[in-house]
Amino acid sequence: MARAGVFRTPHGDIETPVFVPVATQAAVKALPPKDLKEMGVSVILANTYHLHLRPGEKIIKKLGGLHKFMAWNGPIITDSGGFQVFSLGFGLEQGVGKIAKIFPGEKKNKKIKGVNCGRKNFVKIDDDGATFISHLDGSLHRLTPEKSIEIQRNLGADIVLAFDECTSPLADYKYTKKSMERTHRWALRCLSVAKTRNLQALFGIVQGGAFKDLREESAKFISSLPFDGIAIGGSFGKFKKDMHRVLEWTIPLLPEEKPRHLLGIGGIEDFFECVDRGIDMFDCAAPTREARNGALMIRQGRLNILNSAYKTDKKPIEKNCQCYTCQNFSRAYLRHLFLAKEILAYQLATIHNICFVHNLVRKIRQSILDGKFQKFKKEFLKK
Amino acid sequence: MARAGVFRTPHGDIETPVFVPVATQAAVKALPPKDLKEMGVSVILANTYHLHLRPGEKIIKKLGGLHKFMAWNGPIITDSGGFQVFSLGFGLEQGVGKIAKIFPGEKKNKKIKGVNCGRKNFVKIDDDGATFISHLDGSLHRLTPEKSIEIQRNLGADIVLAFDECTSPLADYKYTKKSMERTHRWALRCLSVAKTRNLQALFGIVQGGAFKDLREESAKFISSLPFDGIAIGGSFGKFKKDMHRVLEWTIPLLPEEKPRHLLGIGGIEDFFECVDRGIDMFDCAAPTREARNGALMIRQGRLNILNSAYKTDKKPIEKNCQCYTCQNFSRAYLRHLFLAKEILAYQLATIHNICFVHNLVRKIRQSILDGKFQKFKKEFLKK
Numbered sequence: 001m002a003r004a005g006v007f008r009t010p011h012g013d014i015e016t017p018v019f020v021p022v023a024t025q026a027a028v029k030a031l032p033p034k035d036l037k038e039m040g041v042s043v044i045l046a047n048t049y050h051l052h053l054r055p056g057e058k059i060i061k062k063l064g065g066l067h068k069f070m071a072w073n074g075p076i077i078t079d080s081g082g083f084q085v086f087s088l089g090f091g092l093e094q095g096v097g098k099i100a101k102i103f104p105g106e107k108k109n110k111k112i113k114g115v116n117c118g119r120k121n122f123v124k125i126d127d128d129g130a131t132f133i134s135h136l137d138g139s140l141h142r143l144t145p146e147k148s149i150e151i152q153r154n155l156g157a158d159i160v161l162a163f164d165e166c167t168s169p170l171a172d173y174k175y176t177k178k179s180m181e182r183t184h185r186w187a188l189r190c191l192s193v194a195k196t197r198n199l200q201a202l203f204g205i206v207q208g209g210a211f212k213d214l215r216e217e218s219a220k221f222i223s224s225l226p227f228d229g230i231a232i233g234g235s236f237g238k239f240k241k242d243m244h245r246v247l248e249w250t251i252p253l254l255p256e257e258k259p260r261h262l263l264g265i266g267g268i269e270d271f272f273e274c275v276d277r278g279i280d281m282f283d284c285a286a287p288t289r290e291a292r293n294g295a296l297m298i299r300q301g302r303l304n305i306l307n308s309a310y311k312t313d314k315k316p317i318e319k320n321c322q323c324y325t326c327q328n329f330s331r332a333y334l335r336h337l338f339l340a341k342e343i344l345a346y347q348l349a350t351i352h353n354i355c356f357v358h359n360l361v362r363k364i365r366q367s368i369l370d371g372k373f374q375k376f377k378k379e380f381l382k383k
Numbered sequence: 384m385a386r387a388g389v390f391r392t393p394h395g396d397i398e399t400p401v402f403v404p405v406a407t408q409a410a411v412k413a414l415p416p417k418d419l420k421e422m423g424v425s426v427i428l429a430n431t432y433h434l435h436l437r438p439g440e441k442i443i444k445k446l447g448g449l450h451k452f453m454a455w456n457g458p459i460i461t462d463s464g465g466f467q468v469f470s471l472g473f474g475l476e477q478g479v480g481k482i483a484k485i486f487p488g489e490k491k492n493k494k495i496k497g498v499n500c501g502r503k504n505f506v507k508i509d510d511d512g513a514t515f516i517s518h519l520d521g522s523l524h525r526l527t528p529e530k531s532i533e534i535q536r537n538l539g540a541d542i543v544l545a546f547d548e549c550t551s552p553l554a555d556y557k558y559t560k561k562s563m564e565r566t567h568r569w570a571l572r573c574l575s576v577a578k579t580r581n582l583q584a585l586f587g588i589v590q591g592g593a594f595k596d597l598r599e600e601s602a603k604f605i606s607s608l609p610f611d612g613i614a615i616g617g618s619f620g621k622f623k624k625d626m627h628r629v630l631e632w633t634i635p636l637l638p639e640e641k642p643r644h645l646l647g648i649g650g651i652e653d654f655f656e657c658v659d660r661g662i663d664m665f666d667c668a669a670p671t672r673e674a675r676n677g678a679l680m681i682r683q684g685r686l687n688i689l690n691s692a693y694k695t696d697k698k699p700i701e702k703n704c705q706c707y708t709c710q711n712f713s714r715a716y717l718r719h720l721f722l723a724k725e726i727l728a729y730q731l732a733t734i735h736n737i738c739f740v741h742n743l744v745r746k747i748r749q750s751i752l753d754g755k756f757q758k759f760k761k762e763f764l765k766k
Binding site: 025026027028029030031032033034054055059062063064069070071292311312314324328329330332333335336337339340342343344346347348 | 437438446675715716718722730
């Protein structure tokens with residue numbers, strides 16, 4: 001199912017498969033746009049919910065839109081705020097991500113501690129939309145499909161997402177079905193207000209949890225609508241292999257000519273396994289977040305740069321890596337910067353991690369064009 | 384007294400007058416070397432005391448020296464640790480900098496709070512050297528003139544400084560004289576161990592506080608020795624004008640062919656007033672530190688980017704500024720990044736501040752070459 005393609009936007013072409021760095025608050029953390037350009041990043045993803053709260057989409061519009069605001073002249077995707085319906089709601093309450101990762105012997109997931117809001121979670125959902133409590137100041141905010149599209153229109157991204165409810169991997173069949181049906185009604189409402197969308201592409205979102213019939217129903221329904229692309233939202237079950245099954249149920253039912261974006265997923269193995277199942281686009285905050293924690297991506301997994309083994313290590317993070325960091329700095333220097341809490345540590349680590357995943361997905365694309373994807377996948381994953 | 388010159392080092396020429404960004408822990412805070420090169424910075428200053436404590440000069444030597452360690456192939460200056468004799472000693476105890484800034488009505492300077500070491504200050508001085516309590520872990524460290532030169536030799540900078548005692552601006556005549564005489568004895572010891580210095584230039588340091596006869600004595604003594612350049616150390620009295628007087632006493636007694644470095648000073652007015660009195664080199668941590676606090680340098684002084692007046696301000700920080708930040712981003716965007724505590728805020732602000740002072744000193748140099756320094760000074764300072 002692996003495929004290479006091009007999605008054209010008013011701000012340039014997106015060659016797929018592609019990794020999309022996350023710029024939650026209109027900035028890829030610790031990276032100026034010039035560094036992203038330098039490493040060949042073509043498209044980034046910003047966050048409707050966060051930008052609505054601060055600085056507010058009206059201010060961004062007044063300043064000329066998101067591209068001008070953040071000085072990024074390439075394509076931009078904005079998510080719809082739908083993921084926050086989950087992450088600030090059930091996700092926070094149950095302490096889970098899109099994949100639950102319950103391991104044998106553990107009865108239930110741990111609760112996340114430190115929520116200092118005085119409420120159980122930050123979101124209440126009804127059929128019309130969702131009410132959020134701002135994580136910044138506790139104020140109330142309301143998102144509906146119409147409002148989400150309006151905000152995204154003001155932001156002015158090239159690709160906007162339909163407003164959905166991302167269900168918890170711990171939700172039961174009944175709730176997941178009810179939620180999926182609501183997401184479908186919201187999809188229609190998004191299309192209705194976005195029909196004069198001109199240059200803004202609108203992607204629909206497939207939901208249905210880890211239930212085969214729901215995923216199939218959702219894939220068929222979303223495919224039947226005039227979206228410009230299809231995103232596949234969580235939840236994906238308890239383990240990574242559950243996510244693979246979800247993709248195997250969903251993707252064969254999607255129209256071939258539309259790009260497929262797997263929302264919020266971006267591990268090394270995921271790129272291979274999900275491209276293999278027909279995914280074109282990935283976004284994920286992990287490479288930037290891990291960089292700031294000193295977890296540097298290497299072919300074998302992660303290198304914890306704080307480890308004293310690197311105290312006098314002259315080698316770059318990853319042999320043969322062409323990124324600015326690996327071309328100029330040793331592990332010993334990076335470790336020193338992390339221990340000294342120098343801001344430069346976070347910059348150099350982020351450059352490496354983003355470069356690493358960007359180049360890996362570029363290589364995957366090239367291997368597809370060369371007809372050698374399966375060979376590349378096998379070789380890469382065995383190491 | 385204003386003059387333009389060139390000081391040649393093994394890692395390139397330093398055109399003076401010059402502003403030297405501070406890279407205390409082998410990194411200019413929030414700036415990768417490529418950004419420094421991009422803005423035309425030629426030379427940086429790293430800190431012997433800090434690098435001795437972490438990661439240790441032996442590790443840096445093992446990794447190929449400071450240039451290779453931090454991937455900076457231009458000239459590097461290392462200070463001697465002498466400034467820490469003051470800043471962690473009397474400076475901390477009395478809560479003062481190189482200029483005391485006691486204003487009428489204030490009886491004495493405020494003590495700095497929050498020293499959690501359980502001791503009054505971090506340094507004890509004797510005639511042989513100084514014993515430091517590490518600010519990192521409380522361990523004891525000893526610096527002598529010989530040890531300081533040895534550390535600086537291991538670091539491998541192009542220009543190293545003699546080990547001195549920087550006295551407090553609150554010290555009396557008697558102590559300042561005693562300390563200056565000790566600094567002179569230390570200067571001889573530094574020269575003695577550095578006589579095989581080959582490619583490393585050694586600068587002597589003039590002390591003497593704000594006392595005319597001591598400054599003159601120190602200027603004459605340091606000038607009589609075979610140093611490659613002369614640094615002028617604090618203290619400089621209670622007000623900026625006291626510093627100007629110190630320079631007027633000192634500089635006419637210095638050899639004309641040697642560069643003159645004013646240690647730790649770098650305000651906008653200082654560049655004009657001190658170049659006017661014959662200074663060639665400045666280093667100062669203020670532009671980078673202020674940048675991280677959102678104080679952005681403009682011709683009129685400082686712009687506090689957190690001010691709500693900039694909420695929707697489309698203008699760059701400074702009109703006509705050629706730095707990457709001003710060429711690409713609005714005040715409104717920078718304010719957003721600061722409010723959101725994005726690491727990118729500190730990077731972009733630092734780029735601007737360093738670019739601003741670097742270019743200002745470059746313009747001062749050009750005005751000297753054009754015979755228009757006095758005109759430029761008058762025009763700039765009246766605004």
